[in-house]
Amino acid sequence: MHESDHYERIRVDRPEAAIARIWLARPEVRNAQDLTMIYEIDAALTAAGRDPEVKVVVIAADGPDFSSGHDLDARWAFDDERLVTQAGGFEEPGADGFLSLEAEAFLGICWRWRNFPKPTIVQVQGRVIAGGLMLVWPFDLVVASDDASFSDPVTAFGVNGHEFFTHAWELGARRAKDFLFTGAPIDAEEARTIGMVNRVVARGELDRETLTVAREIAARPGFGVRLAKASINQSLDAQGQWTALQSAFALHHVAHAHNQAVHGNVIAPDGYDVIRAAARDRAARAATDGEVAGD
Numbered sequence: 001m002h003e004s005d006h007y008e009r010i011r012v013d014r015p016e017a018a019i020a021r022i023w024l025a026r027p028e029v030r031n032a033q034d035l036t037m038i039y040e041i042d043a044a045l046t047a048a049g050r051d052p053e054v055k056v057v058v059i060a061a062d063g064p065d066f067s068s069g070h071d072l073d074a075r076w077a078f079d080d081e082r083l084v085t086q087a088g089g090f091e092e093p094g095a096d097g098f099l100s101l102e103a104e105a106f107l108g109i110c111w112r113w114r115n116f117p118k119p120t121i122v123q124v125q126g127r128v129i130a131g132g133l134m135l136v137w138p139f140d141l142v143v144a145s146d147d148a149s150f151s152d153p154v155t156a157f158g159v160n161g162h163e164f165f166t167h168a169w170e171l172g173a174r175r176a177k178d179f180l181f182t183g184a185p186i187d188a189e190e191a192r193t194i195g196m197v198n199r200v201v202a203r204g205e206l207d208r209e210t211l212t213v214a215r216e217i218a219a220r221p222g223f224g225v226r227l228a229k230a231s232i233n234q235s236l237d238a239q240g241q242w243t244a245l246q247s248a249f250a251l252h253h254v255a256h257a258h259n260q261a262v263h264g265n266v267i268a269p270d271g272y273d274v275i276r277a278a279a280r281d282r283a284a285r286a287a288t289d290g291e292v293a294g295d
Contacts, residue, residue, distance in 0.1 A: 009037035011062075012044050015211055018055040018218040020048040024135070027063025033131060034074035038105055039082045041135070045116055055218035055225075058210055059122045059139060066124045066148070067132030069162075076101060085112060095257045098266065106134060106163035107249050111242070113138040115233060117226050119217050123210040124148045125203060127185075134164045140229060142196065143210045144188040145203040150196070153183030153278070157271035158263075159255040165248030169241060170196045183278055 011023045022044045024031040031037075041059070048054045061067060078090045078101065085108030089100030113120075120139040128136055128150045136142060136150075152161050160180070161167055167176040171186075171194055179186065191197040201209045217225060256266040263269055 007040045007044070009034070010040045010044060012047075015058075016215065016218075017053060019058060019211065019214045020044075020051070020054045020056075021058040021060055022048075024059075024061040024067060027061075027065075029071060030065040030068035030127070031061050031063060031132070032068045032071035032074075033135065034071040035076065035078070035105055038109060039084075042084060042109055042112070045113065045120075049116060049118060054118065055222050056214040057116075057118055057120045058214055059120065059135065060207075060210070061123075061125065063126075065126035066128045067135050068127065069129045069131035076105075078104075085109060095253060095260075098256060099253050102163055102253070103249070106131075107245065110134050110138045110164035111245070117229070118222070119225050119229060121210055121214055121217075123206050124188075124197075125206055127151070130154050131162050134162055137164060137166050137170055141198045141213065142191075143199045143201065143206065143213060144191065144197045145206045146188055146200055147203055148188040148191070148197075148200075149185040150191055151183060151185035152180060153275045154267075154271070155180055156183060156268070156274035156278075158259050158268035160248060160251050163249060163252055165245055165252070166241065168244070169236065169239075183275060184282065 007025075009024070009026055011025045013021050013023070015021055022041060024033075024037065024041075026032060026037065045057060048057045083104060086100070086104050090097055090104070092100065119141070121141045121143060122136050122139045123143045124136060125145040125148055128148065130152050133150065133152060152167070154161060167180065170176070171179055175194060178184070186194075186196075188197060188200045192200045199209060199213070259266050259268050
């Protein structure tokens with residue numbers, strides 16, 4: 001795989017013969033995702049899926065943070081023929097067109113990645129915020145650096161969460177409610193304890209540990225691993241995960257329609273102020289707790 005020359009938002013390398021690695025490559029905006037990034041990831045995964053030498057795919061990220069979520073300054077509209085999960089509706093006015101866009105670019109593509117036939121590993125450093133979780137949760141294993149944190153603060157924007165709503169499976173019901181109601185981040189060690197992250201290592205060991213896990217998987221018969229992955233995913237299907245995702249996605253679009261009617265925007269415009277105020281409060285409490293502990 002020598003494809004990086006024709007990508008704008010990602011780069012691809014082959015650290016070992018059986019391992020393909022896809023790098024999010026927008027560190028200047030903390031790897032905020034736009035449509036170009038999403039479809040380039042999908043194209044690179046498709047290429048890795050078709051390459052018989054590739055046994056494992058790693059998703060990594062340049063810079064201090066894995067992903068700051070959706071790039072809200074990007075143009076969220078289709079302008080070419082890159083669709084992979086549905087046929088159209090994107091040019092329709094109002095909720096019709098916007099629902100079609102998000103059903104393709106967010107929910108549909110995340111579900112496509114979740115069912116990618118080869119094993120996938122995400123290596124995470126720094127912050128993963130809101131839509132950034134959609135570049136983590138669809139994949140199979142997560143190796144995180146000890147400075148990683150995960151948050152989905154978007155209830156501040158008047159929506160129920162990011163569009164790939166697997167929160168209850170990733171966190172458990174009560175922790176997921178806390179996560180969404182408060183917007184407070186979860187650190188890497190807590191994420192490991194509740195089962196969202198597989199391994200936590202020092203930042204300088206992240207590449208090495210991820211490749212060690214990938215190498216262990218690649219040494220096993222690929223067909224057996226593929227069947228194991230399908231069996232676990234089908235267990236989640238039997239629990240109703242796809243039905244729950246569609247239900248949450250529908251509520252997400254009720255929220256978008258409400259915000260559009262009330263605010264003239266698909267998200268509540270004071271959300272940034274709510275998130276910043278909460279972050280300041282958490283920082284102040286942490287500083288106070290530190291002072292008390294030092295007494």
